[in-house]
Amino acid sequence: MAWDEWDQLKASAADKGSAQMQLNGIPEEDRPNSGNPAGGDLRxxxxxxxxxxxxxxxxxxxxxxxxxxxxTDTTATDLTGQGFALGAALQHVSMRWDKQLGSVMDACALISNHMDFTKNAHAGDEVFIARHVSSIQTLDAGFDEAWAAPGKPNGIYGEKPKKDGE
Incomplete structure (x- = not known):
């Protein structure tokens, strides 16, 4: 950005009555998924x-x-044994193919195993959370004994002491 352009932007901001300048930011309404966390598209x-x-x-x-x-390996060996240079080239191609195939298969196995692990880890998290929530619910139920009708003082604690003047 040229210095003249910077001066023009500052003057334009001052003309609009804005006393503040904002750098490295965009308005809330232009931000993706702003204001609505459930509105994101990654689920x-x-x-x-x-x-x-x-x-x-x-x-x-x-x-x-x-x-x-x-x-291919058998064919490459046969061609090499018969004196054809094509045999060595075919063997080279076969070795490269096996190496690349191994890389792709490793990636597939990694993805498959990772998805299984992720699924099981999240299922374990769900069980953990459910246990904690249910234990809180059980604890709460222990304090919800109906000693008195709703809205009435619990007689187990005795009567409230009266203040002077009551």
């Missing part, structure tokens, strides 16, 4: 996590069954 539930993990597991199994090419 995940157990079914979403399970579906992602399941798809990653299916992909891993398909890669294991369909993407491994063992016949």
């Amino acid at each position: 995940v539930d157990q079914q979403d996590l399970a579906a992602i993990g399941d798809e990653a597991f299916k992909l891993y199994n398909r890669l294991w069954k369909e993407a491994r090419v063992t016949s």
Whole structure:
């Protein structure tokens, strides 16, 4: 930003009657999800996590069954044994394929396992929270014994002492 442009912006702000200047910020109404925390678009539930993990597991199994090419190694060995330079090149391609395939399969396994772990961790959190809330509810129930009708003083504590003048 040029110095002249800065001066123009300051003068424009002063003309509008604004005595303050705001830098590095945008108005509330222009912020995404402002004022409505439930309005965000990032939500995940157990079914979403399970579906992602399941798809990653299916992909891993398909890669294991369909993407491994063992016949290429045999062909490369045969071609090399017959004196063809293509054999060594084919062996190189096969080794690179196996390495890349292993990386993709590892990623699928990691995703699948992580989704299972996340699902189980959140389920454990739910159980933990439910236990604590239910124990508070049980404790509260112990204090809610009906010693007196609603709105009436509890006779177990005796009568309230009267003040001078009553």
